[in-house]
Amino acid sequence: MSVVIETRGVGKDYGEFRALHDVSLTFSEGEVVAIVGPNGAGKTTLVNVLTGLLKPTRGDVLFRGHSIGGIGPVRLAQMGMARAFQLVQVFPQLTVFDAIAAAVVSQQRRSLDFWRATRSIAAVRERVAEVAAIFGLESRLDWLASYLSQGEKKLLDIATAFALDPTVILLDEPTSGISSSDKRGMMDTLMEAARKAGIKTLLLVEHDMDLVAEYSTRIVAMTEGKVLADLPPGAFFADPHLAATIVGKPLGQLRA
């Protein structure tokens, strides 16, 4: 398995506060990595460093061998890494077609085409239809995003990230704001979409440990800016002390 992302001794300070401390991780093709940890553990900072939004104070982040510290979201999208946020981000006044097309246009490097209508470019239309079908949005193409249900907005948000045809996708709490009965459905859709889209590596920030246990191939547990554990789910959940630290209470009380 070839390495896709690598962090080498990454540290990030906010003034006196050390948000990340000597984080060295590698993420390879074929992995579904769950990043877990209590609030304030540095998960979001790690994600922001991994996606080139923040420049690490120390160390370096490599994406396919290239340093991406602080390169910003646009270059990152071009390089093949996509990200969706915890809070749903859609384009309220754009139709589902246009929202997905915006990503497709970037991916196909057509954004400086001033002449042809987006809707009349066959390659764009086909790709939008393909992505919409994966996420079950094909009947919503002409709807404004603001008319969609909350779950559909979440799907659209993630669909636009997938439409960039990335090799890595980073999802910050993909199931937040979704009722617990629908979380599995969402995760199934995501896994299926990733498989169909040929996405090599999936990084998830997730609080729901049941989902983490079920869907991830590897768990990176963070606490106080450090990597506490980096284990496959089996080994992770076999250690009751570890799970208790991450979830904040003993595992036995989890379902209480």
Added chain:
Amino acid sequence: MTRRQFAIPCTLLLLVVAPYVLPPFYVTLMLPALAYGIILLGFNLLFGYTGLLSFGHALFVGLGAYTVAVMSSRLGFKSLELSMLAAIVASIVVSIPVGLLCVRYVKIFFGMLTLAFGMLFHSFLFKFYNLTGGDSGIQVARPSLLGMGFPDLDKTAFLIGPFYFYCLALLLLLGYLMWRIVHSPFGTHLRAIRDNPRKAEYVGVRVHAFRLLAFVISAIYGAIGGTLLAIPVGLADPELAYWTHSGILVFMTVLGGFGNFFGPVLGAFVYIALQDQLMSLTQYWRFALGVILILIIILFPTGLMGLLERRRNRKAPVVDRGDA
């Protein structure tokens, strides 16, 4: 859609026959409406499509007007195409540095910054008397159109004849260009920026660069419209670049509806007609215009075009009035 396919040729026909059937006075009233139509097509690329409300857009209108004035009466170039080319160059030269500064900001900060640049340009026109003629401005000599001077036509005949059709042709040409732009992949990205700049970045949209491009394109449209606006009056004066003139551009756009491609152009025609009627009725016409603006924002936030569209399409686009 069929209704739009019907409405466009009908409107065109009306615009073409207007100078033959309307009294000359009303035809001369349509000249600024055509020029404003061009200005607002550009203005709305920035406002309606990119989400940046400029309160200083009259800067570029003034720039266009002064360029044609300098070209025609100071430098002796009669060709309107040449003056327009100079206005385009001037607008690009000015809009790039101004835009570079302004597009880093959004909403009220963008508005205030553009307003400040507009006021700066106005005071330059007003104070640098030797260069700009101060408050008396610079005369605009009658230009030649496509190399033709029409020496046998008097001023009115020139304006309501060849010049009218020249303006109309330009409005159609620039309108067609703008139509292509807003429906292109570039236009899709502008609307993505308007709706959610943060998300736009993550789908690979170069937000600042594209805002700047939209700013420059809208400046070019403003300058071209400015040259046309100055010719019937025969004068480029500082009022054209004054901030209240920027306010009128916003008024026209909101009146016609910024959510629709044709809205601002309709707004230009209706505003000109309204102003003319109100001025002949009462000296308090500004008061009446103010009341109308208030009523539109409260009752019809999608403008006149939104009103027309809603009757056809019940699923009218939602407009963010900022009250939700």
